[in-house]
Amino acid sequence: MDDKVIEAILTLTPGEQAAMATIVATRGSTPRKSGAQILFFRDGRIVGTIGGGCGEAEARRHALRAMATGDPLSVQINLTHEVAEEDGMVCGGIMEIFIQPFNSGKDHDLANGGDNGGHSDEEQT
Amino acid sequence: MKKLFEQLRSYIQANRFGVWGTVIESTQVDCSVGINFLMDDRGHELMGTLPPRVLDVLTDSLSKVLGGKEPQLVTVALPEGGLKVFLDPILPQLRLVVLGGGHIALPLVKMGKMLDFQVTVVDDRPAFAHGARFPEADQVVCQDFTTAIHKLGFDANTFVIIVTRGHRHDKTCLVETFKQHQAAYIGMIGSRRKVQALMQDLREEGFSEEKLDCVYAPIGLDIGAQTPEEIAVSIMAEIIKVRHRGRSEDMKASQGDGKSGR
Known part of the structure; x- marks a missing residue:
């Protein structure tokens, strides 16, 4: 849990797109552990961190995809493979992250104050 | 939502x-x-x-x-x-209470905020306990230490740093802190000799070994700190260690499948 990320979500302007990534599990050596959060804005700004480097960059790509589709998604980020090594990042672990988009039009329209919790059929495809 | x-x-x-x-x-x-x-x-x-x-x-x-x-x-x-x-x-936000508003308190308050603590500074001298001296602090208390500690009340979310201007006040703070709920961390500044003498005093006054043992004194990790800023780093490093149940050896020494012996 990152208080600053929660605060940033609540101060999104109407229609401003963002996606929050949360580390929900890690295996092996990772820069941050379970519970770490980051909020990616569509324009490239961020609040918080899940460890930086190309792991975070990979999370950003998924976050942009989630903003585009409006669907939350789970992804596994592998810091053990070759691409990471080329960039000199060899933490060696794997992190599972969950990404939730906000204000993507389809769901979670925070700015409108809509409370769709519990009636989720219309939130998802 | x-x-x-x-x-x-x-x-x-x-x-x-x-x-x-x-x-x-x-x-x-x-x-x-x-x-x-x-x-x-x-x-x-x-x-x-x-x-x-x-x-x-x-x-x-x-x-x-x-x-x-x-x-x-x-x-x-x-x-x-x-x-x-x-x-x-x-989790509730952790509290950092700095007892003593002298040189070391300045960087301690800044670093405490950096590390997401809710920070309180206490000193009984108006010149050392006012908002302009500690603009980042959440709370600055100008009161005698005993009353201030009693009013603040410590608990398992409180990290206490005792850095007053002298032994006498340090001792007052420690005694008053002992009367509170067990804090997450109690650290007290002082040379090895001063600390030993003060602990001996408290032992004679009837404080249990168990109580005295949980005080981090001399305060901080041994990194050779000299300036107030460096000492503040050493203290905050110790607090991070306690907060996350970490260890205090070099990362390098602790690598290699436990070859360092711990």
Whole structure:
């Protein structure tokens, strides 16, 4: 849990797109552990961190995809493979992250104050 | 959705203990992926976002998260299919109380804020205890140490740094701190000799060895700190160590499959 990320979500302007990534599990050596959060804005700004480097960059790509589709998604980020090594990042672990988009039009329209919790059929495809 | 996040924020701001949940995988029609929920410190759901049968199967995991204060990824099996839920504890903000407003207090307050503590400074001298001297502090108290500590009240979320201008005041602070609930951390500045003498005094006054043992004195990690700023780093490093139950050897020394012997 990152208080600053929660605060940033609540101060999104109407229609401003963002996606929050949360580390929900890690295996092996990772820069941050379970519970770490980051909020990616569509324009490239961020609040918080899940460890930086190309792991975070990979999370950003998924976050942009989630903003585009409006669907939350789970992804596994592998810091053990070759691409990471080329960039000199060899933490060696794997992190599972969950990404939730906000204000993507389809769901979670925070700015409108809509409370769709519990009636989720219309939130998802 | 927004209401739920607002509720979460008010929980954080009120320093309340609870659990924030997120449904990560689900085959349930009435409990879809991306749903969040908020539970209080007794495991009661607050906004009614989860179906009762899902709540029921989460009971054990919730008490584990509330007890262990560590996040957990939980997989639950229901007759209609599986469910994966991330449970994240909402922990009250930690408090840092700096007793003594002298040189070291200046960088300590800055670093304390940097590390997300709610910071209070206490000194009995008006010149050393005012808002202009500590613009980043959440609270500056100008009062004698005994009264101030009594009024503040310490608990398991409080980190106490005793850095007053002299032994006599340090001792007053320590004695008063002992009367409070056990703090998460009590550190006191002073040379090895001064600390020994003060501890001997307290021993003779009847304080138990167990109490005296939990005081980090001399304060800080041994990194050869000289300036007030460096000493503040050494103190805050020790506090991080206590907070995350870390170790204090070099990262380099601690590598290599425990060859360092610890």
